[in-house]
Amino acid sequence: MDKKVITRITVVSFIVGVMIAVQYNTVQMPTTRDTRDIWEIRQELSEEKKRHSELLSEIATLSSVVEEYENNDTESQAQILKDTVEELKQRAGLSSITGPGVVLNIVPAAELLEMGFQIEPISPNLLIRLVNEIYRYNGHFIEIDGQRLVHTSAIRDINGKTTVNGVPIDSTNIDIYIITENFEKAEKLYSYLFASAFRDDFYLDNLSLVINEAQPSITVSAYDGNLSNTYLVENDKGE
Known part of the structure; x- marks a missing residue:
């Protein structure tokens, strides 16, 4: 056989072999390896199912409002629309709301102060972690040192001071008001926060997280800033 033909066959065979090896390696050894154990995966699955259930509940609620709106006369429709707007304002943080919940106090650790x-x-990071834990365990509405948290709220460091909604909060004496869906969930939130090791993180910063027992009625104030609308445009024609 001609040497040129043998050389060509060898080169082609080498290239094909490399391509097969690369493809096999890609399938057998993914770039990002999932190192989570079975319990972490089950916990994430549980959180996703919980969000799915909440979305289904929300869809059912909105469908009920639409059906009620369509099946009533004009005067009743106006009242339903007014009630819906008020509910949306509460959920967006534009009006105060009262309900069952928990009050937290962040104060200097007395023994360390002495x-x-x-x-x-x-620190903003510690405060953000606390807020995430509150939301994780069914805290719906939160007020931190007089600042209502809404979907545009930011907790960050500005010129060395921890701020919420761009407003500096008290350095070491902070009251946090949390409203939950019902009193049972308020009790569960209290139990979780009280039993968790999360409070140790505050102690490391010479602070103490005081968790008061669930209360049947507390009030969270309204957001006093302006909410920006990226996609909504006001119709000035009155149509």
Whole structure:
């Protein structure tokens, strides 16, 4: 056989072999390896199912409102629409709301203060972690040191001060009001926060997280800023 033909066959065979090896390696060894154990996966699945259930409940509620609106006369429709707008304002944070919930206090750790430890202001990262835990365990409406949290709220460091909605909060004495869907969920939120090791993170920063028992009625104030609308445009024609 001609040497040129043998050389060509060898080169082609080598290229094909490399391509097959690369494809096999890609299938057998993915770039990102999932290192989560079965319990972490089950927990994530549980959270996703919970969100799915909440979405289905929301869809059912909105469908009920639409059906009620379509089946009533003009005067009743106006009242239904007014009630719906008020509910949406509450959920968006534009009006105050009262309901069952839990009150938290962040204060300097007394024993550390007496021993002369320097009390630093609460960090934005620690406050964000606390807020995420509250939302995770069914906290619906939150007010931090007089600032209502809404979907546009930001907790960040500005010029060395922790701010909520761009407003500096008290360095070491902070009251947090949380409203839940019902009193039972308020009790569950209290039990979780009280039993968790999350409070140790505050102690490491020379702070103490005081978790008060669930209350049947607390009030969260309205957001006093302006909410920006990216996709909604006001119709000035009155149509």
